[in-house]
């Protein structure tokens with residue numbers, strides 16, 4: 001008995017060398033190209049796991065190293081993963097063959113009540129009915145209604161900035177913090193119908209409020225609101241923040257945007273940003289899409305094969321349970337698809353001809369197929385309103401504290417800056 005137990009313990013502690021060897025030979029066996037040799041234990045993912053490299057840099061470097069390949073194999077620990085680089089194959093994985101890739105890789109533990117209701121983590125068959133039920137909260141009619149709650153938050157932003165010293169002159173601020181609070185309150189009023197007051201109350205009291213919201217989460221509907229809330233504010237706050245950073249670098253783009261918003265306001269009856277106005281401004285739209293091209297918060301998508309699957313047009317068949325990644329930021333920064341990809345250029349999305357020139361499945365900031373972001377309409381509305389309001393009342397400029405280039409956080413799977421972004425902000429007189 002004792003001997004058997006000891007053997008079990010030792011087999012848990014000692015990795016099965018044969019299995020690892022088999023896994024490391026897997027892609028060669030399947031004729032899938034690889035560009036990096038796997039290292040013992042971590043595979044290719046060591047620098048990310050050890051927080052020496054951001055996930056963004058990992059996917060981007062792998063994408064570039066595999067130039068010319070439609071797909072490329074790699075290893076996370078000893079588990080073989082495959083990255084799809086080719087737009088046609090991406091269409092198959094996300095849309096056409098969705099039934100073969102209907103789940104994401106990550107799942108929650110059975111005891112995690114919130115995780116078990118989380119649409120990001122939920123598997124088929126539980127995911128589909130929840131998605132159908134929740135979709136009705138994101139219709140354009142619903143968006144129009146919740147839009148009315150946002151101007152109160154904008155007024156709080158003005159007070160917040162006045163309290164930081166902006167009343168009479170310009171000031172230098174950490175826009176990371178400002179955007180985080182602004183988006184937190186905008187998403188709070190639109191998803192919960194509650195102003196979280198992160199712009200108006202001290203941080204400690206705010207954290208207490210957050211705890212109270214968590215306690216509500218036994219109710220499934222409230223749990224969904226909590227998930228939408230957390231999915232919504234990180235994505236929208238970083239999008240507004242990256243847009244402000246790029247606008248501070250190119251004042252001519254900022255002025256063009258401000259003129260567009262001001263002219264629409266001058267022509268309006270009640271002289272405030274309305275739902276229809278925010279939806280209809282083409283340059284604001286182009287600035288937001290260009291921000292999402294360079295800075296997609298979710299920089300890579302993932303799916304898992306539900307069965308063995310032959311990639312169309314190839315002689316490659318992967319086994320059931322193989323993780324598949326789609327490096328959406330790397331695609332959006334590929335010069336074959338977007339000229340001068342490192343330059344922020346809203347003209348990529350300005351005017352019908354430029355938009356229609358974009359090759360399908362090379363621009364996916366909200367994903368695609370049945371798993372496409374359920375909150376896309378809300379996310380776009382919040383970002384457009386937040387950025388539109390800021391550009392109507394304020395200008396942003398670079399200052400000596402502004403980082404010349406943005407680095408990405410090695411602790412986050414989302415695209416977030418490694419350093420605070422500091423800008424000079426001025427009230428428009």
Ligand code: HEM
Nearest residue numbers: 119228231232235298365366367368371372373374375379
């Ligand atoms: C700028 C804002 C946003 C961006 C860039 C964004 C991006 C994304 C992306 C890339 C995905 C994965 C799609 C896929 O796998 O094909 C996703 C999924 C999702 N997003 Fe968003 N998102 C944003 C805002 C929001 C908001 C405001 C909410 C909720 C209020 C939200 C809730 C969700 C949910 C629940 C999913 C999972 C959907 C599913 O699997 O059925 N997102 N989002």
